[in-house]
Amino acid sequence: xxxxxxxxxxxxxxxxxxxxxxxxxxxxxxxxxxxxxxxxxxxxxxxxxxxxxxxxxxxxxxxxxxxxxxxxxxxxxxxxxxxxxxxxxxxxxxxxxxxxxxxxxxxxxxxxxxxxxxxxxxxxxxxxxxxxxxxxxxxxxxxxxxxxxxxxxxxxxxxxxxxxxxxxxxxxxxxxxxxxxxxxxxxxxxxxxxxxxxxxxxxxxxxxxxxxxxxxxxxxxxxxxxxxxxxxxxxxxxxxxxxxxxxxxxxxxxxxxxxxxxxxxxxxxxxxxxxxxxxxxxxxxxxxxxxxxxxxxxxxxxxxxxxxxxxxxxxxxxxxxxxxxxxxxxxxxxxxxxxxxxxxxxxxxxxxxxxxxxxxxxxxxxxxxxxxxxxxxxxxxxxxxxxxxxxxxxxxxxxxxxxxxxxxxxxxxxxxxxxxxxxxxxxxxxxxxxxxxxxxxxxxxxxxxxxxxxxxxxxxxxxxxxxxxxxxxxxxxxxxxxxxxxxxxxxxxxxxxxxxxxxxxxxxxxxxxx
Numbered sequence: 001x002x003x004x005x006x007x008x009x010x011x012x013x014x015x016x017x018x019x020x021x022x023x024x025x026x027x028x029x030x031x032x033x034x035x036x037x038x039x040x041x042x043x044x045x046x047x048x049x050x051x052x053x054x055x056x057x058x059x060x061x062x063x064x065x066x067x068x069x070x071x072x073x074x075x076x077x078x079x080x081x082x083x084x085x086x087x088x089x090x091x092x093x094x095x096x097x098x099x100x101x102x103x104x105x106x107x108x109x110x111x112x113x114x115x116x117x118x119x120x121x122x123x124x125x126x127x128x129x130x131x132x133x134x135x136x137x138x139x140x141x142x143x144x145x146x147x148x149x150x151x152x153x154x155x156x157x158x159x160x161x162x163x164x165x166x167x168x169x170x171x172x173x174x175x176x177x178x179x180x181x182x183x184x185x186x187x188x189x190x191x192x193x194x195x196x197x198x199x200x201x202x203x204x205x206x207x208x209x210x211x212x213x214x215x216x217x218x219x220x221x222x223x224x225x226x227x228x229x230x231x232x233x234x235x236x237x238x239x240x241x242x243x244x245x246x247x248x249x250x251x252x253x254x255x256x257x258x259x260x261x262x263x264x265x266x267x268x269x270x271x272x273x274x275x276x277x278x279x280x281x282x283x284x285x286x287x288x289x290x291x292x293x294x295x296x297x298x299x300x301x302x303x304x305x306x307x308x309x310x311x312x313x314x315x316x317x318x319x320x321x322x323x324x325x326x327x328x329x330x331x332x333x334x335x336x337x338x339x340x341x342x343x344x345x346x347x348x349x350x351x352x353x354x355x356x357x358x359x360x361x362x363x364x365x366x367x368x369x370x371x372x373x374x375x376x377x378x379x380x381x382x383x384x385x386x387x388x389x390x391x392x393x394x395x396x397x398x399x400x401x402x403x404x405x406x407x408x409x410x411x412x413x414x415x416x417x418x419x420x421x422x423x424x425x426x427x428x429x430x431x432x433x434x435x436x437x438x439x440x441x442x443x444x445x446x447x448x449x450x451x452x453x454x455x456x457x458x459x460x461x462x463x464x465x466x467x468x469x470x471x472x473x474x475x476x477x478x479x480x481x482x483x484x485x486x487x488x489x490x491x492x493x494x495x496x497x498x499x500x501x502x503x504x505x506x507x508x509x510x511x512x513x514x
Contacts, residue, residue, distance in 0.1 A: 009032055010067070011066075012029055012030055012067075014064040015027070015051065015064035016064055017054065022413075029064075032198060034198055038199070038201065039200075040052070040219065041238055043243060047222040055169065056078060057076070060075060086167040089159075094156070097143065101144055105155065105162050110123065127140035133161065166198060172202055172204070216230055225242075268301070269299050270297065273295075274294055274331075277292075278293070280329075290493050292494070297469050300469060302464055305487075314357055320354075320440060321341065322346050352438050355424075355428055359424060363424075369415060370397070370415050371393065371411030371412065375430070396433060397411050400429035441473070446475070457483055477510070
């Protein structure tokens with residue numbers, strides 16, 4: 001940590017920001033020293049991302065003062081912030097899927113010759129060098145839309161690194177990365193810090209925060225709570241400051257409920273049976289994304305799917321939901337009936353629902369409000385004859401907002417103004433209104449804070465008590481161990497193990513993963 005007598009590089013003075021019906025920031029003040037890694041912690045909706053958008057020029061109208069190097073600044077755009085040496089890696093990806101990796105990295109800053117023609121070869125070469133610094137082998141000419149979320153996150157990081165900024169803001173940069181990719185990012189961060197880069201780091205993962213940071217600032221409900229030296233605090237204290245309430249009791253209750261459920265599970269009826277499910281991968285040396293996957297799912301059970309990036313977790317759920325470009329082979333039986341959905345609408349009619357991994361790209365309807373995002377798949381329940389009844393639609397949406405404890409000013413609030421955790425609850429609510437027999441959750445707590453995670457855990461358990469069966473993937477093993485009754489392990493598209501809750505441990509699962 002830099003000496004206390006060093007002039008702060010960044011000073012935030014009484015920063016405030018309001019959106020319709022929401023006070024996102026309320027007189028937030030703290031400073032950041034040059035060369036430090038300063039972690040910003042808080043629940044979803046605490047104001048972290050809003051504050052970072054102000055610092056990076058995304059939000060230009062706000063209250064209070066932003067001071068850089070002792071001088072008050074007022075950015076009118078992200079370009080102004082970049083000129084001042086500030087860049088941001090957003091939590092929600094901002095890639096243009098139809099463009100190449102290289103084009104995304106240099107978007108708006110394309111290299112040109114004297115005649116104004118793009119120097120594509122030079123941009124590709126520089127993009128390749130940036131990706132190599134991240135130990136990433138993605139070809140610069142690859143279309144961004146063809147990449148998985150984890151790879152797209154690395155492209156966002158490469159874009160920020162290309163700016164050679166002296167202040168780098170990282171908003172949940174590891175939310176979609178595997179353990180090996182996270183280790184790579186740590187090495188990149190150490191290189192940046194050795195070169196004097198100041199980093200503001202937003203993360204819900206306490207192990208990351210305590211491994212990387214010099215100091216930690218906690219926000220809650222849009223207000224500054226406290227700044228602490230990392231070496232003088234603990235994850236328990238930070239979590240308590242974030243949520244303002246103890247979580248230990250809820251966690252222990254969840255463990256007890258799970259243990260009781262697991263003991264009774266084998267006596268319950270099988271809702272879903274998957275036999276020898278395979279998914280081809282034309283043109284790839286391996287030849288398949290999934291190979292001979294088989295398991296049963298009981299009524300009221302939570303079945304966890306563990307696997308490293310590329311193991312086939314998402315592909316498994318997409319195969320069940322009819323969302324693959326190539327039809328899978330094998331047999332899927334739901335409530336005793338063989339099904340072979342070739343489209344999500346067919347899977348939905350059969351009784352399946354899928355909450356996707358990529359909330360922004362595949363989950364949210366960004367131009368619609370909270371209410372319509374919830375009811376969009378169940379509008380037939382709100383119709384009278386041929387006409388949609390606004391009052392019925394409102395009743396449906398209001399009931400789900402109440403049940404899932406969605407924090408929103410009204411049903412007419414734009415969905416994009418909600419925190420990540422509340423957006424996720426709205427998507428879950430959407431599918432619950434379809435009355436599914438099996439709910440498929442693909443990494444549902446990615447980018448969600450500890451408080452919202454605990455709420456989602458309790459929600460999933462309560463739904464299972466009502467008879468719903470759940471298949472959940474997660475990139476975090478502790479989450480699967482806490483939540484699941486059984487865990488299926490995938491490695492490079494094959495099923496390598498299945499563990500009962502009572503016998504599952506991190507070492508056993510890691511061994512099966514690799």
